[in-house]
Amino acid sequence: MMAFLNSISWVAVAFHTLAAVVCISALLVVFVRNIVHAVLWLAVCFISLAGVFMTLDAPFIAAVQLLVYAGAVCIMAVFGIMLIRRGHMGETNLFNSQVWAGGGMAVLVTVLSGVLSFRIRYVGSPPAVPENTVDNIATLLLSKYVIPFEVAALLLLVALVGAIFLAKEVKAGADSDR
């Protein structure tokens, strides 16, 4: 029994389980008819994606994924849904009239990229990712990639100001005061 347990690659088991959860919850995001339930499945998808990132030796990205996606993006989507008032939430996540064209397109892109990905050749057993990823990422972000880092900060500021401006309550008759 112990020999059997030791022979299993647990990373592979974790990857396959998490991949199944990711795919099923992503399908449910698209096919569930209630948009609030879709956001719930989106959170499940993001959390299991954080697990996939852990199997890729990226614990920092996994933590960021949990904080930003599972935390902020899902909550923001729920806020957006709640601000768009609707008497009942059923039938809020429907398809438009181009399901077959869109489905064909999606299948085409998936199959094409899946087939093309098998043409990639790489070293069979690459060197392991260094244990301490946060140190390396921080050093690189503040030295080699400092300009993209600052530009990202500027982008977030612009997005913040833009979102406040766009979503600001428009008062009736505000135009005539100008």
Place this chain on the structure above:
Amino acid sequence: MLTLTVSLHHYLILAAALFGIGLFGVLTKRNAVAVLICIELMLNAININLLAFNKFMTPNDFIGQIFAIFVITVAAAEVGVGLAIIIAIYRNKLSVNLDEIDWLKW
């Protein structure tokens, strides 16, 4: 004995499947918020690819992980602005059905 292994191709196939599901949602959803959510799924598929290439191709350079951080940053900004636009449209049109948003047609 189980011969389960994980190679780069496994991750690429997972990313392709997730990207396809997201693309399907973007093309066929009627609710603007649902389209935004599906764009997030597509961006996450790209993040899987970046991290997988980081692990299997250039494990010591961390290029993929840094790119993934920037993708997450841009995605967060995109969700904020996108939801603000959707709320502004809803205030004018009282609908988030993308089939009815046709102001740019003439």
